[in-house]
Amino acid sequence: MHETRNFCLVIMLIASVIWATVAWFILGSDSPFIWYQRVALPAIILISAAWLIYALKFEQKLHDHLKEVVGDIYYDADGLSFMPMIRARGTQAELSVYYQNRFENPVDAIVHLRPPEECFIIRPGMRDVHFAFNAKGGAFGVIHQPIAIPEHLQGELINVLLAAASWYPRSHGSRLLRHAGLPCGALLVDWGGAAFRTGVHEVSGEIELINPVTLHLSMPAGVNSTITGNEIWTQEQLAAGTSA
Numbered sequence: 254m255h256e257t258r259n260f261c262l263v264i265m266l267i268a269s270v271i272w273a274t275v276a277w278f279i280l281g282s283d284s285p286f287i288w289y290q291r292v293a294l295p296a297i298i299l300i301s302a303a304w305l306i307y308a309l310k311f312e313q314k315l316h317d318h319l320k321e322v323v324g325d326i327y328y329d330a331d332g333l334s335f336m337p338m339i340r341a342r343g344t345q346a347e348l349s350v351y352y353q354n355r356f357e358n359p360v361d362a363i364v365h366l367r368p369p370e371e372c373f374i375i376r377p378g379m380r381d382v383h384f385a386f387n388a389k390g391g392a393f394g395v396i397h398q399p400i401a402i403p404e405h406l407q408g409e410l411i412n413v414l415l416a417a418a419s420w421y422p423r424s425h426g427s428r429l430l431r432h433a434g435l436p437c438g439a440l441l442v443d444w445g446g447a448a449f450r451t452g453v454h455e456v457s458g459e460i461e462l463i464n465p466v467t468l469h470l471s472m473p474a475g476v477n478s479t480i481t482g483n484e485i486w487t488q489e490q491l492a493a494g495t496s497a
Contacts, residue, residue: 266301269294315429318393318492319353328466329434330417332356332425333388335364336434337415339373339400341473348373348398350384354494355433357390357426360419361449365440367414367462373472374401374480379455384486386451391429391494398453399484401477408474414465420444429494438465453486 273294280287319327319334327336335352354360365383375382375398384396416438440462 266298269297269301273298315353315355315391315494316492317353317430317432319351319434320432323351327351327434328415328417328437329355330362330364330419330437330439332421332428332433333360333362333417333419334430334434335362335417337364337366337413337468337470339402339470339472341476344476346373346400346402346473346476348375348400350386350396351393352386352388352395353393353430354388354391355430356421356428357494358421358423359390360388360421361444362386362388362417362419363440363442364417365415365456365460365462366468367416367458367465369411369413371403372406372411372413374403375453375484376455376480376482381456381458381460382453383456384453385449386488387449389490389494390426392490393492393494394488394490396453396486396488398486399480401480402472404478406472407476407478409472411470411472413468413470414438414462415468416440416462416465418442435466439463451488 272290276287276290276294280290282288319336323336323338327334329335332355333352334355335350337348337350339346339348341347348366350364352362352364363383363385365381367381370380372380384398386396388394418440420442440460
């Protein structure tokens with residue numbers, strides 16, 4: 254684990270400084286191998302200090318699971334990286350939001366999608382939709398929402414407006430993953446108002462999206478074109494937020 258390695262680096266750095274002080278200022282020039290020690294110890298100090306600075310300031314503390322699943326292109330809302338996708342499980346299409354929290358504290362998040370008037374179906378008459386969910390510190394997960402895709406749209410590419418917002422109730426805490434996704438549009442959320450309600454919700458198309466980005470979603474073919482009404486959303490944590 255990185256914590257064990259970093260602890261060993263700190264011990265090595267302290268021991269090297271003490272040893273170098275003794276070699277330069279206490280031991281005499283006639284001591285065995287004294288000049289080897291006086292030359293080697295500063296080098297050890299510099300290497301261990303540089304390695305420790307890199308480990309604490311620049312090294313990733315988490316594995317980028319999101320990149321492995323969705324590729325290099327994904328979005329970020331103030332610390333929460335995410336990417337909506339449509340995939341097929343057999344004949345059932347799913348609208349999925351993969352996400353990873355880049356900080357150590359939990360986050361509340363909303364990912365809002367505004368598709369064209371004729372698009373995938375979650376519930377009859379439902380258009381604008383937002384995914385409201387919580388993610389633990391550093392957690393990587395996915396939300397699954399079964400959908401229906403009209404036959405004439407299967408195999409097509411549709412353009413969906415995307416905006417998102419996030420809130421860290423206890424502040425962000427330490428950053429665990431340095432690489433952030435692309436900036437996306439935002440929306441105003443009253444985080445201090447009503448209790449945060451997780452789920453996949455139908456929302457008003459009148460909600461203002463601030464500088465939304467356009468997401469290109471490919472519709473799978475050979476999937477269900479109707480919805481039963483019994484389909485429910487699920488949230489799955491795929492990896493906990495532990496250090497790599």
